[in-house]
Amino acid sequence: MSKHTVSRRAFLMGSAALSGAGLVRAANIKTRLWPGNRNDVQCGIIGYGPQGRDITATLARVPGAQVAAICDTYGPMLRRAQRDAPEATRHEDYREILNNPDIQAIIVATPTHLHRDIAVNALQAGKNVYCEAPMASSIEDAKAIARAARDATGQIFQVGQTYRSNPQHRSVFQFMRSGAIGKPAMARGQWHAKESWRRASPSADRVRELNWRLDPAITTGLIGEAALLQMDVAYWVLGELPASVHGFGQIMAWEDGREVPDTIQAIFEFPSGLHMMFDATLASSFDEAYEAYYGSDSTILFRDRGKAWMFKEVDAPMLGWEVYARTDRFYKETGIALLANATQLDAQNVDPTEDDPNVETPLWYALQEFMDNHAFGPYPPAANWERGLEATAVAITANQAIMERAQRDIDPASYTLG
Amino acid sequence: MQTVRMALNAMATRFEFLLHGDDAVLLRGAGEEALAEIKRLEQQLSFYDPTSEISQLNANASKEPVRVTPRLYSLLRKAAEIHNETHGAFDVTVGPLMRCWGFVRGRGTWPEEHERKEALTKTGMDKVVLNDAERTVAFRQPGMALDLGAIGKGYAIEEAGIFLREGGITSALLHGGTSTMLAIGTPPQNTDGWPIGISDPLDDSQMLTSTSIRDEALSVSAPRGKGFQKDGKMWGHVIDPRKGYPVQGATLSAVAHPSAMICDAISTALLAMRREDGKQVQQKFHGMRTLCVYDDAGATDLVSLEFHSTHPTNQ
Numbered sequence: 154m155s156k157h158t159v160s161r162r163a164f165l166m167g168s169a170a171l172s173g174a175g176l177v178r179a180a181n182i183k184t185r186l187w188p189g190n191r192n193d194v195q196c197g198i199i200g201y202g203p204q205g206r207d208i209t210a211t212l213a214r215v216p217g218a219q220v221a222a223i224c225d226t227y228g229p230m231l232r233r234a235q236r237d238a239p240e241a242t243r244h245e246d247y248r249e250i251l252n253n254p255d256i257q258a259i260i261v262a263t264p265t266h267l268h269r270d271i272a273v274n275a276l277q278a279g280k281n282v283y284c285e286a287p288m289a290s291s292i293e294d295a296k297a298i299a300r301a302a303r304d305a306t307g308q309i310f311q312v313g314q315t316y317r318s319n320p321q322h323r324s325v326f327q328f329m330r331s332g333a334i335g336k337p338a339m340a341r342g343q344w345h346a347k348e349s350w351r352r353a354s355p356s357a358d359r360v361r362e363l364n365w366r367l368d369p370a371i372t373t374g375l376i377g378e379a380a381l382l383q384m385d386v387a388y389w390v391l392g393e394l395p396a397s398v399h400g401f402g403q404i405m406a407w408e409d410g411r412e413v414p415d416t417i418q419a420i421f422e423f424p425s426g427l428h429m430m431f432d433a434t435l436a437s438s439f440d441e442a443y444e445a446y447y448g449s450d451s452t453i454l455f456r457d458r459g460k461a462w463m464f465k466e467v468d469a470p471m472l473g474w475e476v477y478a479r480t481d482r483f484y485k486e487t488g489i490a491l492l493a494n495a496t497q498l499d500a501q502n503v504d505p506t507e508d509d510p511n512v513e514t515p516l517w518y519a520l521q522e523f524m525d526n527h528a529f530g531p532y533p534p535a536a537n538w539e540r541g542l543e544a545t546a547v548a549i550t551a552n553q554a555i556m557e558r559a560q561r562d563i564d565p566a567s568y569t570l571g
Numbered sequence: 572m573q574t575v576r577m578a579l580n581a582m583a584t585r586f587e588f589l590l591h592g593d594d595a596v597l598l599r600g601a602g603e604e605a606l607a608e609i610k611r612l613e614q615q616l617s618f619y620d621p622t623s624e625i626s627q628l629n630a631n632a633s634k635e636p637v638r639v640t641p642r643l644y645s646l647l648r649k650a651a652e653i654h655n656e657t658h659g660a661f662d663v664t665v666g667p668l669m670r671c672w673g674f675v676r677g678r679g680t681w682p683e684e685h686e687r688k689e690a691l692t693k694t695g696m697d698k699v700v701l702n703d704a705e706r707t708v709a710f711r712q713p714g715m716a717l718d719l720g721a722i723g724k725g726y727a728i729e730e731a732g733i734f735l736r737e738g739g740i741t742s743a744l745l746h747g748g749t750s751t752m753l754a755i756g757t758p759p760q761n762t763d764g765w766p767i768g769i770s771d772p773l774d775d776s777q778m779l780t781s782t783s784i785r786d787e788a789l790s791v792s793a794p795r796g797k798g799f800q801k802d803g804k805m806w807g808h809v810i811d812p813r814k815g816y817p818v819q820g821a822t823l824s825a826v827a828h829p830s831a832m833i834c835d836a837i838s839t840a841l842l843a844m845r846r847e848d849g850k851q852v853q854q855k856f857h858g859m860r861t862l863c864v865y866d867d868a869g870a871t872d873l874v875s876l877e878f879h880s881t882h883p884t885n886q
Contacts (some may be wrong), residue, residue, distance in 0.1 A: 180766055203607065207611075210615070213638070213639075214638065214640065237642055238641060240641075318697070349596070349603060351603070353597040353598035353600035353601035353738040353739055354738060354739060355738075358595070405643075514620055
């Protein structure tokens with residue numbers, strides 16, 4: 154592995170910064186170094202379902218990354234891999250990729266319950282690992298991965314809680330932590346879609362494997378597979394982890410013999426006394442996904458992968474920059490748009506009230522952080538093994554509460570390796 | 572035998588699937604995966620979403636070569652090939668001309684001559700540099716932009732068809748906005764294929780003709796719908812990228828071919844082509860059937876090239 158050698162990219166970025174051109178220039182440098190630079194991080198993708206494909210397509214546009222190998226156990230997925238990344242080698246056994254000394258980074262995008270062996274073996278093989286969220290489907294598995302990540306000093310382990318790397322979320326996080334909503338009152342989130350979660354294949358065995366999200370023995374349910382990234386933002390901006398959760402689950406739309414609820418509600422109780430309610434459904438797509446944080450001065454709404462607005466109470470104090478801000482109408486409410494880099498856009502003569510033309514998806518920023526870590530690190534990423542273990546532990550306990558329609562305390566020991 | 576219908580709003584149109592099979596749960600499962608793929612392609616190819624790969628490319632490709640994903644690169648290669656085969660009548664760089672004619676958000680307006688000439692300098696697939704080795708795209712002129720609107724819907728339908736077949740679907744009809752459709756197998760009761768009617772470009776309530784498709788796609792284009800009147804003449808919203816004026820070719824074109832993407836592109840190109848050129852293009856694509864309607868001083872002339880012959884059975 155060449156992680157200790159200074160890559161050409163790192164050198165160029167460093168010299169650009171030294172010359173005073175600043176990081177604004179970094180965006181222009183990236184394409185000149187592509188592709189096939191021998192310093193590009195050689196990545197192996199394990200698991201080529203929808204998430205593996207998204208990651209592959211995104212890595213193709215992240216500076217310093219090269220998708221060199223793809224593994225899946227199902228023929229049609231490997232055929233898709235060939236069309237999406239023709240230069241990558243294809244494998245049915247992930248250990249072939251781990252055994253390849255040229256591969257530096259492993260991206261684990263298999264079904265959740267299969268993460269453990271792959272992530273632990275990859276770390277023990279000396280690879281840097283990006284593991285999709287939830288990290289695992291049992292707390293025991295999550296801890297095994299966390300332990301391997303903690304013990305792999307000098308290696309990178311990042312979990313796919315992508316909003317932690319998103320500049321837009323980071324900006325609103327600072328804003329919330331500065332007390333902009335006043336005294337917090339409560340929080341609420343939702344994830345709504347109209348889809349069955351069923352997957353099809355001409356092979357009956359394959360149908361069973363594909364439908365792991367509907368297998369009560371291994372799934373983390375809607376609260377894990379759909380809501381985890383949004384809930385992770387809550388732990389981050391609130392600065393605390395839930396102490397208990399009360400869950401409800403129903404089958405309201407898809408009466409096809411499933412046991413896993415297609416509609417859930419969970420109420421999380423935080424040590425500060427604040428409660429957050431999250432509901433998720435596969436029965437209705439109305440209003441899709443968002444989170445709202447309600448306070449005495451204002452409410453902040455996150456939606457559309459990191460856009461945010463503030464809705465002020467009439468008696469709230471005036472904020473200095475408010476008069477310049479863009480406002481959007483939401484029926485009878487007026488939201489002040491919270492933009493990550495309004496002043497920077499202004500300096501570039503881009504109207505700050507327009508959508509930022511340079512914005513990328515949260516997954517792109519997360520993978521960019523992972524790649525940058527190869528050049529400048531290793532340092533603990535924003536979504537490190539601790540954040541992964543915490544969010545996974547909450548999701549697993551909440552899913553148990555939902556399946557039991559019960560209240561459950563969350564064992565603080567589940568959040569740490571002790 | 573069970574039937575599942577599914578729909579999705581994407582790419583400024585409505586996609587619908589009609590799926591037949593033994594198990595409705597599996598039909599829906601396969602359909603959802605295919606719809607999700609269309610949504611993914613919309614996010615990648617959208618001209619209007621600033622985070623789409625196309626928007627990123629358009630924002631940067633006149634400054635420097637931009638590296639794109641292998642799938643988008645091969646789509647652009649295909650678009651360049653079709654551009655060559657149609658002698659420039661199909662062109663995904665037509666955006667600046669569309670804007671200058673007021674068709675991007677409005678009903679259209681006659682531009683000043685200097686505006687039209689200026690837009691022409693920013694149009695032309697020959698001004699797009701595709702570098703196979705680097706997998707990069709660059710524009711020779713500032714102000715150029717790729718808009719895959721004339722090929723995206725067909726591409727999305729074609730990819731959805733691949734997903735449905737992989738999911739075990741053997742009988743299905745897919746369409747996007749009723750103008751591009753793809754047939755998988757045949758309907759349960761009709762081994763000839765899926766019957767498709769084509770309405771008269773001058774009178775929507777009248778059926779012009781019909782055909783049937785089986786393991787084949789069909790696309791219909793017409794410059795009607797959006798346009799404006801000038802000097803007693805109707806000017807429609809399809810621009811001939813070579814001349815920079817609204818098209819003066821066929822008033823309706825229908826193309827059947829195994830590839831939905833090729834159908835979509837060629838049916839648009841035929842609107843900008845004369846009869847003889849249209850025939851030549853049809854001969855370049857193996858297994859293509861076309862139907863064009865030309866307006867001869869008020870009289871309708873219908874040119875069918877194997878359009879009503881039976882579909883190829885060896886697909």
